[in-house]
Amino acid sequence: MNTADTAQPPIPIRDDGLQLEEHRDFQERFWTVERWAWVGFGLILLAALAGLGGGGGVLAHTTITSEAGKVDYPRVARWESADEVTVTFGSPREEHRLTLSPQFSQYFQIEDIQPLPERSLTSPAGEVMVFRSENGPPSKVVLHLRPQRPGLASYEVSLDGGDPVGVTTVVLP
Structure with missing residues (x-):
């Protein structure tokens, strides 16, 4: 070699x-x-x-507005982490109705509602919560909730019998 x-x-x-x-x-x-x-x-x-990872931040929550009021809800939520939805009714009424479609309960557990509804009932449109209002507008309701599973949660919200508005929340693991 x-x-x-x-x-x-x-x-x-x-x-x-x-x-x-x-x-x-x-x-x-x-x-x-x-x-x-x-x-x-x-x-x-x-x-x-x-805020795109859930929790705080500018993009974590968003608001939808209709003639009957507005709903501030989480755009991105974390699985098994506390979050809240704030509903502000705009019209002066003695009684306000908040309707959540059946798909809402598939993804979220309501842990507390402030103030508590006067009554709550189920209908084909979903869960209907009835609130008494004495002070006129704006009447505010806060739902403290906890996502139960990760995924894309699509549900509808209706205020005072108005047209349902589609809402989507991304639930991260």
Whole structure:
């Protein structure tokens, strides 16, 4: 066996005199991947700070408005974590009705309602809660709830017998 056939090529000497075996192409590809990972982690951090991971943040809650009032609900919720829906009735009435479609109870458990409804009943449209109002508008009701399973929770909310409005909450594990 000839030593010339098995000999490694000499390691190049850099301009500054340092003799290293570099894999420059690999290193540059690795740096590119690393920069993209930094951008990805930065976007994840910004999304979490904005509220897209559940909890607080500007994007965590949203509001729908109808003629009968408005509903502030979580856009993103966490499974088994407390959250709330705030309903503000806009019209002056002695009695207000809040109707939640049957799909609501498939994803959420209501832990508390402030103030408590005068009565609660079921109908084909879902659960109907009736509240007494003495002070005129705005009458506010807060539902403290807890998501029961992760997924895309789509349900409808109706205020004072008005048209049901579709609501979607993303429940993260």
